[in-house]
Amino acid sequence: MLSRKYRLAAVAIAAMLTAGCGSELDGAAQPAEIDVRTLDVGKYSTDPLEVRYTYAPDLSNRTQLSMMRLAGNIAVGPEIDPRFTYSATPIPVPYAHTASRVLTPDAAAALDRNGLLFGYAARVSDKSFEKSGNPSTGSTFIDLTVMQFPDEETAARSAAETDAIDFAVAADANQPVILSKYPGAHSHWRPGIATIGSTLAHGKYVVHLFIGVAEPQLDQLTALAEQVYAVQLPLLDTLPPLSREDMLRLPYDPDGMLRRTLNPNGLGAPNVTSQAVFGLRGFLHQSTDQGYWNRTMNDAGVDRYSISDYTRLFRARDDGSARKLADVALELSFPGAAAVPGGVPGSSCGEKTNSAGYSVKRFRCVLVYRQYVATVESDQLADAHQQAAAQYALLANSTW
Structure with a gap:
């Protein structure tokens, strides 16, 4: 045991060191x-x-946190292919009606009917986007939207209905397309137009693709769609879907x-x-x-x-x-x-x-x-x- 004299000396030295270096509170300086x-x-x-x-968690806050979480499991361009180096502003989908920014406007009703919880849309290209956000002429681009639904049944129904609504926009010109590696995907294109639309239910998630290439080559379009699915679906497998209660329990700022x-x-x-x-x-x-x-x-x-x-x-x-x-x-x-x-x-x-x-x-x-x-x-x-x-x-x- 230290004598009283030495204990007092130790306290005095500690006090001087604290006064000289400060503490972490109130912005006081640390050494160096x-x-x-x-x-x-x-x-x-x-x-x-x-x-x-x-x-304070509420309905709006939970949706915003859910979209942040989802964004972390949506593929970025270099993961799909190193040539996709450019991006346009992503589009959050907190409600069904906001999906009209990335899907056919009439699809919003189907999403709402099937209980869309939230979604997030990312856009990449092999050329820089125009200031308007549109893909540059002659570019190859990918619009990748991921949405979550309450259960697998509503997700599957929403995927089928979304594709059917988009197909009906030009029903006399569109043609169905089968992706050999993903036969469950609902896909179509318009011959002579260098784009393809594809929608696939994956558990409680729905992945929607709108892809464009420089020339209207169907084999290029289908190969790229399959390439995107091959990268995106495993990312969703690592992200457990959320219930409405789970959404309310998401941490606000865990890091x-x-x-x-x-x-x-x-x-x-x-x-x-x-x-x-x-x-x-x-x-x-x-x-x-x-x-x-x-x-x-x-x-x-x-x-x-x-x-x-x-x-x-x-x-x-x-x-x-x-x-x-x-x-x-x-x-x-x-x-x-x-x-x-x-x-x-x-x-x-x-x-x-x-x-x-x-x-x-x-x-x-x-x-x-x-x-x-x-x-x-x-x-x-x-x-x-x-x-x-x-x-x-x-x-x-x-x-x-």
């Missing part, structure tokens, strides 16, 4: 880290999201990504397009150049990605991988030079040129904190600097 309380964060909060927002993502308004309701967490596939569906970002993210070991409006957060393999990812985060869309925010270690900023990327914001800043890489965007560079400072401070304040 800055004191984030000195950063110019402007109006932005540096508190983790749960301090300002409490998640703590959203709590670390700058959220100026403190509004945390899940939204698959603006307040969401994904794995790598979910990020790639939202990337216009999947080939480039697939290589880049795999090199960095990125396994989680979150988005809150214009803020993005990536979790890399380790600190070194995060720094390498940050080095290339501006190259494609923000190649113009821009001043860096003062006091934010290892940060960089870029300006969007007229021809670069699809972002509507002018400036982007990138920062690294341990294994996390974040990007913030604004039309005003000073505002982007304050966001970057706030995001860095938030990451430091979210280590507990």
Whole structure:
């Protein structure tokens, strides 16, 4: 046992060390880290999201979380074939009527009648998409939609009805097509037109394909449809379907990504397009150049990605991988030079040129904190600097 004198000395030394190095609470600096309380964060909060927002499961929230989960098991272009390097904006399907964006409009009634729970549509091509989102002339493209239904019976009925409705749009010209490797798929094409539609029930899931090639060659269309099914169906086998009760029990932010993502308004309701967490596939569906970002993210070991409006957060393999990812985060869309925010270690900023990327914001800043890489965007560079400072401070304040 230590004497009282030595116990008091130990307490005094511990107190001095704490005062010198700070604690992880309230943004105090750790050894070799800055004191984030000195950063110019402007109006932005540096508190983790749960301090300002409490998640409450409801019908809308459960559907948004279900679509995020599904997006992680929908094939991306390079998985199907390395030539499919480009992507268009994915289309979430929270309700039957929203499916009209990817299916024949009249199919919505059939989906609703069969109790569609949710869906998600991804689009890839061997050429970059037009600004309108349409495939480029002469491209080979794939529209891949996956939907989940309450049971296998409603899924099978929906697949058959969806194809029949689409076939009837041009019943005098369309012809049925049999896929030799997937005879249960409902498929058709119009001779002379370089596209094919195919719908297949797979357990409680329905997979719908709309595929186009450069020339109206049926053998190319059927081979590509079978190739997509060969990649997509095993991914669904690893994703247990959800009941309505399961959907309500989905975790909101199990990896703590959203709590670390700058959220100026403190509004945390899940939204698959603006307040969401994904794995790598979910990020790639939202990337216009999947080939480039697939290589880049795999090199960095990125396994989680979150988005809150214009803020993005990536979790890399380790600190070194995060720094390498940050080095290339501006190259494609923000190649113009821009001043860096003062006091934010290892940060960089870029300006969007007229021809670069699809972002509507002018400036982007990138920062690294341990294994996390974040990007913030604004039309005003000073505002982007304050966001970057706030995001860095938030990451430091979210280590507990």
